[in-house]
Amino acid sequence: MDDLNNIKLPDNIDSLTANAISRGEKYKKKKTVYRKVLTTSLSICLVLTLGMTSFGASAKVMDFAGNVFEELKEIVGLRGGNEATKAINETVIDNKVSLTLQEVLCDEYGVYVSFVVRSEKPFSNTKDTQLLLYDDYAKVSFNNVNLDNGGKAGIEGKFIDKNTFIGVESYLFKDLKGEVPKNFDLDINIGAIALNTVHDNNIVRGNWKFSVPVSLNGEGVKVITPSIKHNNISIRKVTLSKLNTFMEIEMPSGLKEQEVSLFTDKGVEIDGISTEINESNSKALIKKRFKGIPDDTDSLIINFGAKGNIEVNIK
Incomplete structure (x- = not known):
């Protein structure tokens, strides 16, 4: 106890004590603010991540996991099975609409393409069996003439929910001259997709481009x-x-x-x-x-x- 009595305290002990308390309060406030900022940043990051994956991921991992040709066999009039189809599974997303080219099927008369269309905005009429396309052009690598879509203005198929349509588009060789080679490339360019109506405010404009390999298979014709x-x-x-x-x-x-x-x-x-x-x-x-x-x-x-x-x- 004598040693403790010999300890000399600074003359400004009162002011030093006050400063120490003040610094402690400031540190506590800074730490609290830092925690709030960190929590807010993590929340924003989580929201952005969920926002990006809510449509982006679903466009790559489609809600429809089946085979479009097989599912629409009776609707589109597919003869035989779909063994001759070639899997592509390529997705293009523009203006919150994803277009997945699932498979292609080709005979001497044309190329038939199956699509899965997903829109972040719900379609306006899910009872229709056709989804209108605009500025829909297709060419083959062995000829520069646009293929004929066979008198139809879109994809024929059906809705599987309010945001998803599956269908098949036909591109015919009727205007081409000469024989169709065994293997070639098909280029498709779609400039607009209607959300199931012809009103301008329900037409989504964008650029959905595909370039896919095709193999001719005339079996069954x-x-x-x-x-x-x-x-x-x-x-x-x-x-x-x-x-x-x-x-x-x-x-x-x-x-x-x-x-x-x-x-x-x-x-x-x-x-x-x-x-x-x-x-x-x-x-x-x-x-x-x-x-x-x-x-x-x-x-x-x-x-x-x-x-x-x-x-x-x-x-």
Whole structure:
């Protein structure tokens, strides 16, 4: 205790004590502020990360994990299985809309492409079976001519939820000259996608570009030349491709507006897609394109209204 009594205290002990307390309070305040800043920064970082992954990651890991061609087999009229398809799985995102090119299928008549479309903004009408595309162009590496989309303005398919559409687009070779090589590249450029309406405020503009390898596979394609004539109407050729049924029908020019519908022997009506009419020497050559036919079809019934039916055996 004597030693403690001999300790000399500074004369300004009171002011030093006050300063020490003040420094302690300032340190505590700084530490509190630092913790608040750190917590806020981490929160912002977490929000940004979640914001980026909420759409970005989902665009790469699609909600739809199935095969588009197989899922839409009956809707698009795919003949046979999808064994001949080539997997691509390439995704392009622009203006909060992701477009994934899943697979390509090719025969002598065209390239058929399956897509998965996801939009951060919900689609306006999920009951439609077509998603409109604008500025939709496709070219092949062996020719500089734009491919024909077959009379359709978009992707045919269905919605699987309010933000996701799956569908198939056809690009036909009808305007190309020469043979289609075994292997080539397909370039697709899409400039706008409608959120299921034609109103401008629901059209998303962007730049969705793809360049993908394609292999020709004509397995299963069948050409029939029945030479059947009925009431001055002749069936010159029937072609069964992967996703289409093409018909060439000759009739007098006066009958060129004759309605033509197509049924299978099982009573299934095949939807028509497009019609071309070429006239020469008082005769009209009608080129009709229908969807593909079911696998269990044995014959096709071509209906000409009051002019009757013509049945074509395809087996």
